[in-house]
Structure formats: structure tokens, C-alpha cells
Amino acid sequence: MTLGPPDKRLLVLDDDxxxxxxxxxxxxxxxxxxxxxxxxxxFLHLVADWAPSHLIVDLAMPEVDGVxxxxxxxxxxxxxxxxxxxxxxxxxxxxxxxxxxxxxxNVSGVLGKPFTPNRLRELLSDKTHQPHLxxxxxxxxxxxxxxxxxxxxxxxxxxxxxxxxxxxCATEKCIGFEALARWHHPDIGIIMPDRFIPLAEETxxxxxxxxxxxxxxxxxxxxxxxxTNTTIALNMSARVIADAGLSEWLMTQxxxxxxxxxxxxxxxxxxxxxENPIMMLEFLTQFRIKGFSLSIDDFGVGYSSLIQxxxxxxxxxxxxxxxxISASQSEESQKIAAAIVGLARALGLLVTAxxxxxxxxxxxxxxxxxxxxxxxxxxxxxxxxxTLSWLANPPVIDGxx
Numbered sequence: 001m002t003l004g005p006p007d008k009r010l011l012v013l014d015d016d017x018x019x020x021x022x023x024x025x026x027x028x029x030x031x032x033x034x035x036x037x038x039x040x041x042x043f044l045h046l047v048a049d050w051a052p053s054h055l056i057v058d059l060a061m062p063e064v065d066g067v068x069x070x071x072x073x074x075x076x077x078x079x080x081x082x083x084x085x086x087x088x089x090x091x092x093x094x095x096x097x098x099x100x101x102x103x104x105x106n107v108s109g110v111l112g113k114p115f116t117p118n119r120l121r122e123l124l125s126d127k128t129h130q131p132h133l134x135x136x137x138x139x140x141x142x143x144x145x146x147x148x149x150x151x152x153x154x155x156x157x158x159x160x161x162x163x164x165x166x167x168x169c170a171t172e173k174c175i176g177f178e179a180l181a182r183w184h185h186p187d188i189g190i191i192m193p194d195r196f197i198p199l200a201e202e203t204x205x206x207x208x209x210x211x212x213x214x215x216x217x218x219x220x221x222x223x224x225x226x227x228t229n230t231t232i233a234l235n236m237s238a239r240v241i242a243d244a245g246l247s248e249w250l251m252t253q254x255x256x257x258x259x260x261x262x263x264x265x266x267x268x269x270x271x272x273x274x275e276n277p278i279m280m281l282e283f284l285t286q287f288r289i290k291g292f293s294l295s296i297d298d299f300g301v302g303y304s305s306l307i308q309x310x311x312x313x314x315x316x317x318x319x320x321x322x323x324x325i326s327a328s329q330s331e332e333s334q335k336i337a338a339a340i341v342g343l344a345r346a347l348g349l350l351v352t353a354x355x356x357x358x359x360x361x362x363x364x365x366x367x368x369x370x371x372x373x374x375x376x377x378x379x380x381x382x383x384x385x386x387t388l389s390w391l392a393n394p395p396v397i398d399g400x401x
């Protein structure tokens with residue numbers, strides 16, 4: 001069996017031989033070695049024996065539907081690039097693509113029929129979805145985050161803060177930042193918050209962690225942005241909202257540092273806003289009375305969204321990145337994002353989109369009337385010094401705070 005370059009082997013499963021021939025011809029012209037079959041069994045054997053880097057799977061197959069094939073690929077942990085193809089329509093295609101991605105497959109996109117050669121070449125050459133490299137063997141045992149290690153990290157002031165810029169969609173100028181916790185472990189390196197925030201909430205360490213993160217962020221912010229219209233967003237766990245002293249502590253910090261509470265946005269996830277709704281209503285109202293802004297984070301992924309918007313005194317909503325990242329490829333995501341912006345407008349709320357990864361999405365959000373945006377296209381989360389350097393010379397978009 002002929003073997004092409006290991007990163008350019010395309011295998012096609014499609015019951016239409018003419019379509020397969022066309023796909024293979026285009027792929028070969030783009031430098032790929034390409035094979036095709038109409039048999040699901042042969043396809044799975046070739047996946048194992050030929051080790052393709054790219055797969056195109058048609059959803060409508062006579063033997064077995066493409067969703068089942070995608071499930072089998074996920075079961076065997078196929079680590080190459082997957083393209084989902086069909087003439088069944090965008091909603092079906094995009095749903096199948098999402099299901100495959102959520103099952104762990106590396107989905108570069110969907111290919112609707114009829115398709116253009118340029119669209120196929122674009123999916124095959126997508127640099128953001130390259131075949132995964134195999135993990136090295138004999139990796140060291142993963143560091144275990146425990147109550148003891150986190151307690152030690154807090155005692156030794158190892159929790160730091162990174163900052164991700166937010167820009168105005170209309171002007172593309174920086175208008176603020178989101179503060180994000182990072183654990184700088186002396187032996188392991190940076191540990192991301194999803195590994196230690198849930199543990200802090202479970203073990204009662206979240207209050208101490210919150211004060212360390214908020215304190216660092218506010219001191220850094222005050223040094224450069226005191227007396228400006230620039231804002232900083234702080235993520236607040238539902239476990240600390242009930243702390244009667246937190247709002248007073250924040251007010252004291254603002255007074256000591258010379259910050260206006262209106263410069264501070266407290267972000268509460270949609271799911272956490274459902275915990276003890278009466279208590280949440282009381283405490284969040286107190287924050288608003290003191291001048292702090294409140295943002296409902298990850299809006300659109302929880303069943304309680306509209307209930308919470310009607311009850312709680314939010315001033316901003318953040319569109320969940322799931323709808324933003326996929327907007328350039330999904331009409332449904334575009335419609336949902338537009339609907340959320342429209343809802344925010346109707347309720348008099350500001351709206352921020354997170355997960356912006358290209359200029360098209362930023363322009364789309366501006367057209368929809370979204371107020372602000374953040375994401376890797378604008379800037380990744382950065383250390384305090386790197387954030388100030390970015391402000392002095394933004395690499396992608398012009399302007400500054």
C-alpha cells in the first residue's frame with residue numbers, strides 16, 4: 001500500500017463514487033495522497049492500517065449513518081482531522097459536527113454538498129486543526145491539586161493574575177480587561193484555574209483565594225487606570241457572594257486605591273446565579289447600590305437565563321464563547337448571538353462577546369450592535385508586564401486604553 005506524507009493522507013467515506021473521485025482529485029492537487037471507499041467496514045480498516053491524517057465522512061450512508069461512524073472514530077480515539085460532509089442541510093451538518101467535536105474528535109469543519117474546490121482546500125489546509133501529535137511515552141505523573149497543595153500555594157502567594165483585554169466592537173479600541181487567576185507553581189509551572197477553583201470552592205478556600213486575586217488585580221489596575229473610563233472584570237464565585245464582608249472589603253479597596261466602583265465589573269456565571277436565588281438577589285442588589293457593575297457570564301448555556309435576567313440587577317451579559325467561536329461557520333450561532341444582543345438592547349444591558357478568534361467575527365459582532373469583545377484574535381491573557389507592553393503597541397488592532 002502506498003504511503004503519502006504522514007500529515008497529508010486523506011481517506012474519504014462517501015456512497016457516491018463521483019463525489020469521492022472529485023474530492024480525491026482536488027485533494028491530490030493540494031498535495032495530499034487520497035483514497036476513497038463506499039464501504040464503512042473497509043473505511044474503518046483503512047483508518048487502522050493506512051493511518052490517514054485527514055478523514056471526510058458523509059453522513060448519509062446506506063449501510064450505516066455517518067453519525068455512527070463518527071462515534072466509532074471517537075471510540076478508537078482517532079487523532080487526525082475530521083471533516084463532516086453531507087447534502088442534508090446546514091443544521092444537520094453542524095449538529096453532527098458539534099457532536100463529533102464534543103466526543104473528542106478534531107473536527108476542522110463541515111462540507112456541504114454541493115461544495116466548491118476552494119472550500120475543500122480551506123478545510124484541508126486549516127492550520128488550527130492539524131493532526132494531533134502523539135503524546136510522548138513515559139510522561140511524568142500529573143501534579144495532584146489537593147487541599148494541602150492549594151493551601152500551601154495560597155500561603156506562599158503563588159496565585160497570580162493574568163489580564164485579557166476587552167475592546168469596543170465599534171472602535172476596536174481597548175476599553176478594559178478581565179482578570180484571570182493563574183497558579184505559578186515553582187515546580188510545575190502555570191496551573192490553570194479550572195484545576196484549582198472548583199477545589200477552592202469545595203474546601204472553603206475560595207474566600208482567601210478571591211481576596212488574593214482581587215487584591216492583586218485592583219492594585220495593578222489602579223496604578224495605570226485610576227481616574228479613567230477603563231474597566232476591570234473580576235470573576236466572583238457564588239460561594240463568596242454571601243460573605244457579608246466582601247462588598248465592604250471591595251469598597252475599602254476602592255477608597256484606598258482611588259478607584260471608582262463603576263470601573264469594576266463583577267462577573268457571575270449563569271449557573272451560580274441560581275444558587276439560593278433569594279440570597280443572591282439581596283447581595284447582588286447591595287453590590288449594585290454601591291456602584292459596582294454586574295455581568296452574567298456564559299449567557300445562553302443555562303436554562304435559567306431569562307428568569308435570572310428578569311430577577312437580578314445585572315448591568316451586562318456575556319455571550320458564551322460557544323456561540324462566538326462557531327459564528328463564522330454556523331448560521332445558527334450567528335442567529336443566537338444576534339438574538340442575545342437584541343435581548344440585551346431591549347433590557348438596557350451592555351453585552352460582551354468572548355471567544356473572538358478572527359476579524360470576521362469581530363466585524364459581525366460590531367454589525368449586530370455588540371458593545372465589546374475579547375478573545376485570542378484580540379489578545380490572549382497576559383502577565384501584568386506583558387499587558388502593559390501590549391497596550392503600548394497592540395499587535396493586531398489599533399488603539400489603546
